[in-house]
Amino acid sequence: MEVEDLTSVEWRDTGWLERFGGFHNRQMVLDYFAMSPFWDRQSNNQVLSMQTQFNDLRQADSTEEALRKMTGVEFAVVHEQPPVYVIQKQYRRGPSPNDVTPIATYYITGANVYQSPTVYSVIANRLLTSLFHVNSAFQDAQSMMEYFPAKGYGWKTAGALSNAQKQGKGGKAASSQGYLKAQETQEFRGWMEKAIDTSAMRVLQKEATSQTAEGGVTAGGKGLDKQGSQMSSQSSQQDLSKTKRQRRKQEDVAAHAKKKKKAAK
Secondary structure, three states, rough: OOOOOOOOOOOOOOHHHHHHHOOOOHHHHHHHOOOOOOOEEEEEEEHHHOOOOHHHHHHHHHHHHHHOOOEEEEEEEEEEEOOEOOOOOOOOEEOOOOEEEEEEEEEEEEOOEEEEHHHHHHHHHHHHHHHHHHHHHHHHHOOEEEEEEEOOOEOOHHHHHHHHOOOOOOOOOOOOOOHHHHHHHHHHHHHHHHHHHHHHHHHHHHHHHHHHHHHHHHHHHHHHHHHHHHHHHHHHHHHHHHHHHHHHHHHHHHHHHHHHHHHHH
């Protein structure tokens, strides 16, 4: 028989406890529990309560004796140590105290009512918690490993670990073998791409150097030609000015000679 999981539910009614002054017997514990969402209205307790609400069978001992004569789902207080009371939901097959099959367990502590978790849920929760920590340990170990295409896997140095921690790159990931293979492939591809990029850069640098050298030679030749033309033009200008000065000097000498002749006459 399946039971609804209400382990996350907490119920209490402090007003009822103040009105009745607490629990005086097991029947009052069940009456208080009957107001909670954990109560089953199809149980033998509910049926018997409706039949005996106006007679003396409401006493705890009388109710327990009447329930033993019935078969089906019932609630019973199996442990009491105030302020803790343990209530068990069980299926009764006969009048013997052992002719019952536990279905669920609830407990009252103070004024609060809770559903007790099953052994399976407790163990499963503990296992999940332990596996979480084991997985975290594997992830921490994975963050301390690194892969080299030439050497394989190895442990990171203290400097690399400190740099990774400062940069917030712990490298935490799944620790399965599939992840390791994927990481290996990815790093190998990155290494190959880096090598190809380096080779391409070297080729481009060589081409740029050769083009620069050729351009320098061409530019140098053009500069020499330009310089030679400038020098030739300067020399021609100097020759022309020298010729003009010589002509002026000859003209001055001729003019002075004519003046002397005129003065002599």
